[in-house]
Amino acid sequence: MRLCFLVEEHYRHDGMPNEVIGQLTAWGHRVDVVRPGGSLLRMTEVVDTGAHDAWVLKTVSGGPGLTLLEAAAAAGLTTVNDARSIRGVRDKALAAAIGRGRGLPLPPTYAVARPESLREIPAAEYPLVVKPADGSSGRAVHLVSSPERLETLLPVLAGEGMLIAQPYVPNSGTDIKVYAVGGELFATERCSPLHPDPAVRERRVPLSSEVAAIAAQVGAVYGLDLYGVDVLLGPDGPVVVDVNDFPSFRQVPDAAARVARAVLGLARAGGGAATAVPATAPLPVSAAPAPAPAPATTATATAAPVTLPYTLPLSIPAQSPPAQISAAAGDTV
Numbered sequence: 001m002r003l004c005f006l007v008e009e010h011y012r013h014d015g016m017p018n019e020v021i022g023q024l025t026a027w028g029h030r031v032d033v034v035r036p037g038g039s040l041l042r043m044t045e046v047v048d049t050g051a052h053d054a055w056v057l058k059t060v061s062g063g064p065g066l067t068l069l070e071a072a073a074a075a076g077l078t079t080v081n082d083a084r085s086i087r088g089v090r091d092k093a094l095a096a097a098i099g100r101g102r103g104l105p106l107p108p109t110y111a112v113a114r115p116e117s118l119r120e121i122p123a124a125e126y127p128l129v130v131k132p133a134d135g136s137s138g139r140a141v142h143l144v145s146s147p148e149r150l151e152t153l154l155p156v157l158a159g160e161g162m163l164i165a166q167p168y169v170p171n172s173g174t175d176i177k178v179y180a181v182g183g184e185l186f187a188t189e190r191c192s193p194l195h196p197d198p199a200v201r202e203r204r205v206p207l208s209s210e211v212a213a214i215a216a217q218v219g220a221v222y223g224l225d226l227y228g229v230d231v232l233l234g235p236d237g238p239v240v241v242d243v244n245d246f247p248s249f250r251q252v253p254d255a256a257a258r259v260a261r262a263v264l265g266l267a268r269a270g271g272g273a274a275t276a277v278p279a280t281a282p283l284p285v286s287a288a289p290a291p292a293p294a295p296a297t298t299a300t301a302t303a304a305p306v307t308l309p310y311t312l313p314l315s316i317p318a319q320s321p322p323a324q325i326s327a328a329a330g331d332t333v
Helices: 015-026 065-074 083-090 092-101 115-120 147-157 209-222 255-269
Strands: 002-007 030-034 054-058 110-112 128-132 142-144 163-167 174-181 184-191 227-234 237-244
Touching: 002 015, 002 065, 015 030, 015 054, 015 255, 054 065, 054 255, 065 083, 083 092, 083 209, 092 163, 092 209, 092 237, 110 115, 115 147, 115 163, 128 147, 142 147, 174 209, 174 255, 184 209, 209 227, 209 237
Parallel strands: 002 030, 002 054
Antiparallel strands: 110 163, 128 142, 128 163, 174 184, 174 227, 227 237
16 A cells, blocks of 8 residues: 655654654555655645545644645545544634533633733632643643632743643542554553653553543544543543543554554555444444455464453433642742
């Protein structure tokens, strides 16, 4: 197969997606790499219909890569993930509206075009987590303890474009990161960006059926096939705080081979396996994963597929609002 990877300069030396590209090349597939952030693009010619079997995006939010992917999709080409699904999660304000509207446990979310508008949020909602609506990789995430603290941050927030604000969810200081690839789910525990602790290293952890059901429903609601979900274990249960359309897949066994097989399978299927559905629809990953596509040439051995050891529920109940807590010391990441 011939694939086109759109890779931002930010990820030029990253293991993901470079190891995936290397694996696909080793299997005999042709992979062209376009760096949309550092190239002059002649948009009328760059999307050559029929030149590639699929286009794959690994770029930062807000970068030009998604525009190019959407141009490929508009020309009828296969994209991984679906371009509309990526747009739906990279705009965090839109993602919050979609997710809460379909029963995912997300915090209540405010969106503003000007940081001064954050003054209108009731004091009872503090502490707040404020971040750019198009942010990624933990960029410019602030824990705002009080309206007074907000005033001091307004100059810092002025250049960030649209912002979202959510009530802080009390937690242990660690996030659960769930990776979805090829119909399989893998969980890791890592230090929260709001509570950095160099002593806490990301590690594989068992995946509870409750968190697994939520992670699977995320894929169904947003229409994603390759994705990551950040979950906090709050006082009222798990809460989704972020969704990534092409995460790092750190700690996933044989990650490069698993992602490469998933990309090939989606390319051969002519698009994503997941479809955006209401929260009451059956979860697509509750079935056994489809057989992995064979590489173009003889491939090295990979780990056997992981089978989920439980049955996922058919719906996810709506999350009640997070408990209010007193303002905490420490404000900015």
